[in-house]
Amino acid sequence: MPKQLYVLLDRDGVINHDSDAFIKSPDEWIPIEGSLEAIGLLNSHGYQVIVVTNQSGVARGLFDETMLEKIHAKMCRLVSEKGGHIAAIYFCPHGANSDCGCRKPKAGLLKAFAADFHADLTTIAVIGDSLRDLQAAEAVGAKPILVKTGKGRQTLLNNPQLNIPVFENLYDAAQHLIS
Numbered sequence: 001m002p003k004q005l006y007v008l009l010d011r012d013g014v015i016n017h018d019s020d021a022f023i024k025s026p027d028e029w030i031p032i033e034g035s036l037e038a039i040g041l042l043n044s045h046g047y048q049v050i051v052v053t054n055q056s057g058v059a060r061g062l063f064d065e066t067m068l069e070k071i072h073a074k075m076c077r078l079v080s081e082k083g084g085h086i087a088a089i090y091f092c093p094h095g096a097n098s099d100c101g102c103r104k105p106k107a108g109l110l111k112a113f114a115a116d117f118h119a120d121l122t123t124i125a126v127i128g129d130s131l132r133d134l135q136a137a138e139a140v141g142a143k144p145i146l147v148k149t150g151k152g153r154q155t156l157l158n159n160p161q162l163n164i165p166v167f168e169n170l171y172d173a174a175q176h177l178i179s
């Protein structure tokens with residue numbers, strides 16, 4: 001069997017426009033230009049795309065997991081309309097002060113993916129806009145990639161020591177991965 005390729009994506013600020021007020025409904029979930037096409041591009045080059053996202057709005061009572069499913073149904077529908085497919089979505093519903101093992105920068109979501117897919121995280125790119133995305137990747141030896149969308153520009157300003165690949169957006173990062 002050929003080796004399976006994977007890419008792990010943060011959601012807010014990478015696939016869709018982030019909001020300080022949280023993404024609480026499907027209507028608030030607006031894709032960043034080119035991000036849906038980027039997922040299709042990755043798929044067409046043999047990559048399975050997995051979404052790994054902190055959703056503390058659940059713990060805060062801003063929306064429930066049923067609403068989160070509806071938001072994700074919209075995301076998956078828009079991706080499929082561009083010919084792409086999201087293989088799985090892992091989310092942490094816990095709050096920022098929770099001591100759960102899944103909220104990034106902890107690596108619980110990445111480890112759950114690796115167990116489910118029998119994947120070797122050390123070969124896998126993890127694309128995010130926040131330092132905690134990059135830290136979660138580094139915690140398991142995966143390959144962090146920063147995009148400048150969402151909080152990405154601020155993350156770069158706040159962490160000038162970061163020595164990792166940086167791209168304007170998910171589409172540019174996807175083009176780099178398949179090249």
Ligand SMILES: [Zn+2]
Nearest residue numbers: 092100102103
């Ligand atoms: Zn959690």
